[in-house]
Amino acid sequence: MANRRLPMRKIKEVLRLRFECRLSEREIARSCQISRTTVTDYLRRATIARLNWAEAAAFGEVQLVERLFPVIHLVKEPSSIQRPVPDYEYIYDQLRAYRKFNLTLTQLWLEYKEKHPDGYQYSQFCDLYRHWRGKLDYVMRQEHRAGEKAFIDYSDGLSILDPSTGELILTQLFLAVWGASNYTYAEASLSQTLPEWIGSHRRSLEYFGCAPRVLVPDNLKSGVSKACKYEPELNPTYTDMAEHYGCAVLPARPR
Structure with missing residues (x-):
């Protein structure tokens, strides 16, 4: 059974707590009594829609739904169309370098789409990156000081x-x-x-x-x-x- 959409008042509260009160996803979930996964989903939608709290607060229900839940018209594309391949090594390095700043795949996807408007959509972008990352040969490196x-x-x-x-x-x-x-x-x-x-x-x-x-x-x-x-x-x-x-x-x- 598909998850029900939250009432608009609660969606706005999620956005307010995040953008105005700067609460973490865990704190928002506890405050709104919803799952953390649901909080993550709505915040991801707001990021993709480039929505801030000032706009969300002023929107009516119809406008907010249109921004967060846009209707996607599927168009069958010729198989010959080649989409720009994401730079997986760059994505991996950025996520590691800016981990403490909470850099996410969503932000890197937005950067990718800005450079390549005809590029992959978010879900496929993530799937491709995770598939590439799964093939990495992880090695645990230890650094030792001389004489230690x-x-x-x-x-x-x-x-x-x-x-x-x-x-x-x-x-x-x-x-x-x-x-x-x-x-x-x-x-x-x-x-x-x-x-x-x-x-x-x-x-x-x-x-x-x-x-x-x-x-x-x-x-x-x-x-x-x-x-x-x-x-x-x-x-x-x-x-x-x-x-x-x-x-x-x-x-x-x-x-």
Whole structure:
């Protein structure tokens, strides 16, 4: 069932609260006792119609309906007509750059239509942009300051042969990597026990010739007794070692 149109008095109240009182959409919805989606729809229509509160207040019901709900006459167009393609990268960059100023797709569509009057209508413009954005390969980038963090973890190492038994023993590869430069120290050990863990830290810091401000270990039992997203519990020996070298320990958050 289609949504009913709001009474004209309530539509005007939505516009007044937005343009004159500067309320947020959430506050308007609560004040008018309507859904936030409805508020968004009417404000979008007002933006497309380039309607301000002074005009809306002076309009009668018929005039306001004509501005907010224009009758669209569909004309079948030849398939050969090519509409100007929106600059998706520009739209994406603008939305990111002016996010704190609440820049919206509606405003960018109005800018697009001003340049290309024969361009896509709002709904198709949004669909095309969202389709393009959905194909982006998002990568989480982390920026690190020099000397700030070293990331600590273990990986599977090479297998070594026990000459007395002929057994292949898988080693544990200790890795310490500086966040800013990716400068890396690696050594193989036979286990991930606490003595091996502390010893590998000591040798890595001796190799680097300095200590970082922060050690970021994975949640290995040797370093983190209890993994927790907010309050991890560190091994006391590991805490003492960090204090000795003047480091802080911030374990990686568990996945």
